[in-house]
Each structure stands twice: as structure tokens, then as C-alpha cells.
Amino acid sequence: MTAVSALFDFDNTYARELKELVVAWQPDEVPAPSLVVMNSELAQELGVDADGLDGPGGASIFSGNTLPVGATPVAMVYAGHQFGGYSPRLGDGRAVLLGEVLDCNGHRRDLHLKGSGRTPLSRGGDGKATLGPMLREFVIAEAMHALGVPTTRALAVAVTGEEIAREGMEPGAVLTRVASSHLRVGTFEYSARAGDNDAFKKLVDYSIDRHYRQVLDAEQPYLAFFEAVLDKQAGLIAQWMLFGFIHGVMNTDNVTISGEGIDYGPCAFMDRYDPATVFSSIDHAGRYAYGNQPHITTWNLTRLAETLVSLVNEDFDVAAEALTSALNGFDDRYRSHWVAGMRAKLGIVVAKDSDGDFFDELLSLMQTSQLDYTSTFRSLAALLRDQAAEPVFGAENLIAAHWVTRWRSRLAAQGTELSQAADLMDAANPVYIPRNHLVDQALNAATKGDMVPFQELLRVVTDPFVERDGLERFAKPAPDGFENGFKTFCGT
Numbered sequence: 001m002t003a004v005s006a007l008f009d010f011d012n013t014y015a016r017e018l019k020e021l022v023v024a025w026q027p028d029e030v031p032a033p034s035l036v037v038m039n040s041e042l043a044q045e046l047g048v049d050a051d052g053l054d055g056p057g058g059a060s061i062f063s064g065n066t067l068p069v070g071a072t073p074v075a076m077v078y079a080g081h082q083f084g085g086y087s088p089r090l091g092d093g094r095a096v097l098l099g100e101v102l103d104c105n106g107h108r109r110d111l112h113l114k115g116s117g118r119t120p121l122s123r124g125g126d127g128k129a130t131l132g133p134m135l136r137e138f139v140i141a142e143a144m145h146a147l148g149v150p151t152t153r154a155l156a157v158a159v160t161g162e163e164i165a166r167e168g169m170e171p172g173a174v175l176t177r178v179a180s181s182h183l184r185v186g187t188f189e190y191s192a193r194a195g196d197n198d199a200f201k202k203l204v205d206y207s208i209d210r211h212y213r214q215v216l217d218a219e220q221p222y223l224a225f226f227e228a229v230l231d232k233q234a235g236l237i238a239q240w241m242l243f244g245f246i247h248g249v250m251n252t253d254n255v256t257i258s259g260e261g262i263d264y265g266p267c268a269f270m271d272r273y274d275p276a277t278v279f280s281s282i283d284h285a286g287r288y289a290y291g292n293q294p295h296i297t298t299w300n301l302t303r304l305a306e307t308l309v310s311l312v313n314e315d316f317d318v319a320a321e322a323l324t325s326a327l328n329g330f331d332d333r334y335r336s337h338w339v340a341g342m343r344a345k346l347g348i349v350v351a352k353d354s355d356g357d358f359f360d361e362l363l364s365l366m367q368t369s370q371l372d373y374t375s376t377f378r379s380l381a382a383l384l385r386d387q388a389a390e391p392v393f394g395a396e397n398l399i400a401a402h403w404v405t406r407w408r409s410r411l412a413a414q415g416t417e418l419s420q421a422a423d424l425m426d427a428a429n430p431v432y433i434p435r436n437h438l439v440d441q442a443l444n445a446a447t448k449g450d451m452v453p454f455q456e457l458l459r460v461v462t463d464p465f466v467e468r469d470g471l472e473r474f475a476k477p478a479p480d481g482f483e484n485g486f487k488t489f490c491g492t
Contacts (some may be wrong), residue, residue, distance in 0.1 A: 007048055008059070008111065010070030011098040012179075017206055020193045020199045021191060022074035026250040027064025027096055028117025028127070030172065032161025035059040036451055037138060038130070039155050039459070042178060046155075047101050053156070062156040064096070064116040064175045071098040071111075075119040079193065080186035080253030081303055082099045083287055088193065090186060090253050091121035094129060097182060107364035108210065110182050111155070130170040132443040133265060133456055137175055140264040141441070143434045143461040149239045150232075151261040152179040180260055183207050186253030192229075192307035204311060207257050220322070227326050230301055231258025231333055237297045240461060242345065243433070244270040244373040246290045248280035254298045269433045273366040273373040273476040277437070298330045303311040344428040345377050346382070346407065347421030350414040358406075372477045377429035377466075380404075384422040397445050407462055430464035432471070437478040 015022050018296065035058050040050035048328065053061065058321065060066040067073065075092035076320040096119070098111040100239075112235070115129025138154035145151050150240075162172035191200045208215060208225050218224035236259050247254070248266035256262050266280035269475040275291025283289070288296060305323040313319035335356060342359040352358075366376055379392045383404070393400030411421045460474045467475070 007052065008046070008070065008099075008101045010072070010101060011108070012072040012094060012099045013108075013206075013210075014068075014070045014076070014097065014100065014110075015074045018199075018203060020194065021077050021187065021203065022097075022106065023077065023091075023120050024073070025075045025096055025119050026073055027067075027113055027174075029065050030063050030160035030162060030174075033059040033063030033065055033158050033174075034046065034161070035062060035156060035158050036173070036446070037064075037135070037157050037454070038269050039062065039138075039142065039153070041151055042155050045105075046101055046109065046178070047134050053063040053277075058156065061156050062113075062158040063111050063160055063174050067097070068469040072100055072442040073113075075121055076182055076255055077190060077275065078184055078186040079190035080184070080251050081189070081300070082251045082253070083283075084242075086189075087328070088134050089121070089190065090123075091190075092119055093125050094118070094239055105191075106438050107180070108405050110177075110179045112177045112179065112182060114177055115160075115172070116174050126164070128160075128162070128164045128172055128173065130166055131157070131173040131449075131474050132162050132170065133176040134173040135443055135446055136439060137177070137264045137460050139434050139439065139454070139461065140267060141177075141261075142458065143464065144190075144245075144264075146263055146462040147239075147243055147430060147433075149243065149245075149261065150259050152177055152256075154178070171478060179256070179262065181210055181256070182256040182262075183210070183257040184262075185257070185300055186251070187257075188304055189252060189306040191369075197310065200307070201311060204308070211258050220312065222308055223322050223326065226305060226308055226312075226323060229257055229259070229304065230326060230330055233301060234330055234333035234408075235337045237293050238334055238341055240293060241290070241338060242341040243430070244273070244278060244290070246270060246277060246288070247293065248278075248288055250288045250293065250296045250300065251301050253304050255297075263452065268436050271435070271483060272370050273376070275367070275371075289475050294331070294334050297334075298327065301330065302327055341428075345414065346380070347424045348410060348414070349416060350410075361403055365393060365397070365403060368447060369397065369400065374430060374433050375477070377425060377477065378431060378475075380407075381422040381425040381429065384418040384425075427465060431467045432460045432464045434461050435474070435476075435478060437482050438474060473480070 030177050043050040061068060073096040075096055077091040079088050080090045095112060095114045098112055100108050103109050118127030134157045138157055141151050141154045145153055155178050160172035163169040164172045191203045212225050212228045215221045215224035215228055219227050246268055254263045268279040270277050270290055277290045278286045305327055309319045314320055339356050383392055438457055442457045445453045460471055
């Protein structure tokens with residue numbers, strides 16, 4: 001393992017201050033690394049010359065063969081509730097944290113290699129990743145960023161020159177992920193159950209210092225910390241729901257303290273609106289279905305609350321009551337974020353207390369009519385401009401026609417020109433999302449050596465709100481029958 005010049009100005013606070021939660025570990029060397037995609041915009045944001053990383057040198061770094069000067073690679077240890085069952089020791093079984101850098105805005109960001117080989121936490125796995133799932137994470141993360149959703153991001157994917165056994169033999173690959181941090185609810189669960197109260201308090205204080213310094217002035221800073229995490233998660237899940245996104249594996253080890261989306265494995269965007277939609281190959285009971293995501297977030301945050309009891313108050317009953325009160329407010333926080341987002345999606349600028357019910361009616365109509373979730377909102381905007389070729393819900397749907405009439409009346413009553421409302425809607429509703437059939441096509445082609453479909457898809461979904469000529473196929477839902485039995489996989 002060699003080191004190169006200081007491309008990144010590393011700090012390593014996590015490895016240095018939370019030694020109980022890391023295992024020092026080196027990435028595996030791979031035989032023939034080659035860079036297949038790099039995020040030049042993100043590299044510049046990190047203060048790195050993207051051109052200097054393009055080529056064999058960058059491939060060597062992003063595959064784990066070469067460590068940048070200052071990196072202190074560690075595998076992070078954490079636990080997690082997986083589909084409701086507790087696993088006491090999970091951690092980075094195929095990944096290492098290289099360290100942290102301060103980006104051009106002074107924000108601390110983790111650099112993390114995923115697919116970099118077995119670690120002491122691999123639990124029998126091979127520690128490897130394959131090209132398809134790493135490219136999936138890349139395109140979903142960058143699409144999320146373009147939509148304005150808090151997310152971890154993708155800096156690069158390098159192939160390793162290995163063939164990895166999955167369904168068949170597939171190209172090996174390593175993803176370089178960038179995150180505000182990799183602190184998870186599962187990190188708190190592991191530390192709290194390890195029995196070292198001082199070490200757990202150190203973890204919580206570290207998390208506050210890194211993400212929520214504003215709570216230090218609160219009368220009860222640890223309770224305020226929990227409420228801050230709770231609100232971040234409420235906002236994140238509301239945005240997932242507003243864009244029709246299904247994470248697929250909302251285990252507590254995939255819930256970040258920062259409120260960023262992470263680990264885009266068996267995830268997908270919904271075409272036809274249906275709250276019961278599941279695409280994950282391992283979610284057999286629909287625990288993490290689209291419509292369950294707010295409820296599951298409350299469940300996950302309850303696991304976080306359980307770890308904080310002793311810090312919130314020495315009296316268990318007092319602490320439990322305070323944390324439970326905060327948890328009971330999650331639904332209202334989530335609903336507030338979601339309703340505000342739906343107002344934007346429908347061009348409504350004057351709020352009413354009944355808005356939530358009004359929006360629920362629309363979703364019910366969309367489900368009954370089996371409408372595409374994403375394009376319906378763009379079609380409603382077109383309807384305001386009299387551009388729609390036919391009524392959105394079909395001319396025979398009188399209930400939907402009545403809803404549209406009431407919606408138009410709302411817009412008129414607030415004094416907004418219909419064309420202006422349509423413009424507001426277009427700013428909130430994407431034309432292009434990573435449609436499942438397009439992602440599938442792009443990943444299949446990439447696995448066979450053709451990166452052109454992936455690059456084209458990436459270019460389209462990272463500019464999602466502006467409709468462009470020649471890209472009509474990217475705005476269309478999957479062909480009939482495609483989603484029957486369609487599943488996504490985590491790649492392990």
C-alpha cells in the first residue's frame with residue numbers, strides 16, 4: 001500500500017476521538033483498477049483538482065490501492081435493528097472510512113470506500129462490491145442531491161479488475177462516498193449497550209459538536225439533541241415521500257444522525273402511485289413499503305431514544321416521559337414538512353388547516369386511477385397552462401374533476417395567476433427521476449462494458465426540473481408489465 005501527495009487535507013477526528021468504535025484496517029489491493037465515473041463537481045467542492053484524479057492515479061486512490069497522505073483508514077463498528085431484529089455487532093464489513101476533509105465551505109465531510117475488501121466485521125461476507133450496485137448508489141445519490149434532498153453523495157466508482165460471484169460473475173467495483181458523517185442510530189445502539197457510559201457520552205457529545213452545536217445552549221441539551229435529530233429525519237422522510245422514493249432497507253444502521261439518506265441499495269422511485277409499493281428483494285413482508293416509511297422512522301427513532309435515557313435525566317421515569325413526548329410529536333413534524341412540500345407541488349402559497357386532507361384526496365384519486373406519481377404533478381401544471389392534451393384523470397372521472405375545480409378555486413382565491421402557479425409547480429416537481437427501467441438498462445449495459453447509457457441517465461437526472469427536447473423517454477414510466485416482479489438488490 002503506497003501513499004501519494006496530499007490531494008486531500010485530512011483530519012481524522014472520528015478515528016482519533018472514538019477509538020472504541022473503530023478498527024484500524026487497510027483496503028485490499030486490487031489487480032487492475034480503472035476509473036469508470038468521477039464526480040468532478042463534488043471533487044471541486046472538496047477542494048480537489050478533478051483533472052488530477054482522472055486517470056491511473058485516481059483509479060488507484062478510488063480503488064483503495066493508494067492511500068492519500070493523511071488518511072487513517074478504519075472500519076467503523078455499529079449495531080442495528082435489521083427488519084426489527086437486533087444485531088449487536090455489524091459495522092463496516094466491506095468498507096473503510098479514509099478520514100475527514102473540510103470542503104470549500106468549511107463543512108466537515110467523510111470520505112468512505114465501499115467494496116474495499118473484508119474487514120474483521122465482515123461476518124462471513126467477501127467484503128467486495130460489484131459494479132451495478134455501486135453505480136446504482138452513484139446515480140441515486142446524485143439524483144437526490146439534484147432534487148434538493150439531504151443525502152450522502154458519490155465521488156467516484158472504480159472497477160477493480162476482479163470478477164465477483166453474485167448471481168453470476170460480475171465486475172468488482174469500489175464506490176467512494178462522501179457524507180456529513182457516518183454516525184448512525186446503530187452507532188448509538190452499539191455504544192450504549194457496550195456498557196461504558198463515559199464512552200457513550202463521548203459519542204453523543206461528538207455528534208452534537210459535529211452536527212447540532214445549537215443545542216448546547218438549551219436547558220436540556222441531550223433532549224434538544226434528540227429533538228433536532230427527530231426533526232431532521234421528519235424532513236428527510238417527508239421529502240422521500242414527496243418525490244415517490246422508497247429506500248427499501250430502513251434498518252437502524254441506515255438511519256443517519258445528520259439526517260442524510262445513506263446506503264442506496266435495494267431502493268427505487270415509484271411509478272404508479274400505490275402506498276404498498278415494495279421493490280426490495282429482501283423486504284418480503286413490506287415492512288419498508290413506501291407508505292410505511294414515516295411509521296418506520298418513528299420506530300427507528302424510538303431505538304435512538306432508548307439509548308439517551310440516562311443522559312436526559314438520572315430519573316428514568318422523567319427521562320422516558322420527556323423522550324416519549326418528543327417522539328409523540330414526530331407525526332406532526334413529519335406532516336408539517338409533507339404538507340408544506342405538497343403546497344409547493346401544487347402551486348399553493350396560502351395555507352389552510354384542511355390542506356392535509358385536501359392533498360390526501362388527490363393521492364387517493366391517483367391511486368384509484370393508477371396514475372404515475374411523478375408525471376401527474378407536471379401534467380397538472382400543464383393543465384393550468386391549457387397544454388394538457390386530455391384531462392389528467394380522464395374525462396369520465398367526475399370526482400377527480402371536482403377536486404381539480406376546487407384546486408383551481410384555491411389558486412384563484414390566493415390571487416396567483418394560473419401560469420405563475422404552474423411555474424411554481426414546475427420548480428417543485430421533477431420531469432426526470434431515475435426510473436427503474438432506465439436504471440436497470442443503464443446498469444446492465446455498464447456491467448457489459450458500455451457506460452454510455454449510464455452517463456446519459458446521470459446527465460438527465462442531475463438536472464431534473466427543466467424539460468428538454470429529445471429526452472421524452474426519460475420522463476415516461478416503465479412499459480406495461482415491467483414492474484411485475486421487478487426487484488432491486490443490495491449487492492452483497
